[in-house]
Amino acid sequence: MARENDEWVRSFQRIIYAYYNEHKRPFRWRETHDPYAILVSEVMLQQTQTSRVRDKYDAFLTAFPTFESLAQAPTADVLELWQGLGYNKRALSLKRTAKVIMERHGSKLPSDESELRALPGIGTYTAAALRVFAFNVPAPVIDTNVRAVYIHFFSDGSTNVRDTDLLPLIRDTFDTDHPREWVYALMDYGVYLKRNMKNPARNSTAYKKQSRFEGSNRQVRGMIVRFLLDGKHSAREVAKGIDIDETMVKKALETLVKDGILTCRDDTYAIVS
DNA sequence: TTCCCGTCCA
DNA sequence: TGGACGGGAA
Known part of the structure; x- marks a missing residue:
C-alpha cells in the first residue's frame, strides 16, 4: 500500500x-554509477567501517577496474590489496562473483534480487543495496x-x-x-x-556482540595470510615467522585451507592461485 | 578493553 | 539460531 x-x-x-x-x-562510491565499482564498495563495507574502506577503495579499483580484470587476477594480488579490511574470505567471494558474472551473466551485474542473492558473498543486505545503488530501484x-x-x-x-x-x-x-x-x-x-x-x-535481534579478537583463531588467520603473501612456507616456518604456538597455527591453517584461501601440499602452505 | 559491522554454515 | 570470520579506533 x-x-x-x-x-x-x-x-x-x-x-x-x-x-x-x-x-x-x-564517498567515492557515491560518485559512480558503475555496478562493478558499487559492488566492490558494498562487499568491502560488509562488517567494515567506512573510514577503513575509504583508504583502500581507489587502489583496489585501479588494480582491478572491471569484472574481467578481477576474475583473472591472482588471488594473492587481490588479498594484498585487501589487507587492512579484514575477513579475507570476502575478497575470495568477490573474485568468484566476478568470475560467475563473466561466465553466466554476460559480464553484467544482474539486477534481479534472486540472481544477486545466488552470487557468493551476496546476502539480503547487499542484494538490496545493489538494487538501490547500482540500479536506482x-x-x-x-x-x-x-x-x-x-x-x-x-x-x-x-x-x-x-x-x-x-x-x-x-x-x-x-x-x-x-x-x-x-x-x-x-x-x-x-x-x-x-x-x-x-x-x-x-x-535489533540482528545486533550481536563479537567474541574476543585478541588471542583468537581469527587473529592468527589474519597474521598467517599476511605472512604467506610473501611466499609459501611449512607450518613450522609460519609459526616461527609470526611467533605463535605451532599447535594454534596448524589449527588456523586448517581452517584457511577449508575456506579455500590457502592450498596445502607436502606441508607447504600457499595462497591459492 | 570495548566498540563496530553482513554472510554463511551447522 | 548461534558461532565463526579481521582489524583499527576510542
Missing part, C-alpha cells in the same frame, strides 16, 4: 533529508544504520526488534522517486544518531 501521501511519512522524510542536505558524507535496504533510524523513530524502546517488524515501516516511508539518495540519507542519519546516543540498533 502506497503511503507516500500520508503526513507522517512526509514529515519523517523531511527530517531525514534536512539532515542529509547539510551533512551528507562524501526501490528495495528495502536494512543495515545497522537503517535499523538505528527506524528503531529510534518508531520503536517504543523494547528490545529484540526484528527486521520483519521494521520492514512495513521501511516500505511505507521509502522515497520511491529517489531510491539512491533516500538510502544514503537514511544511512547518514543513522551514523548521526549513533554519534549522539547509545546505538539504537542494539535493540
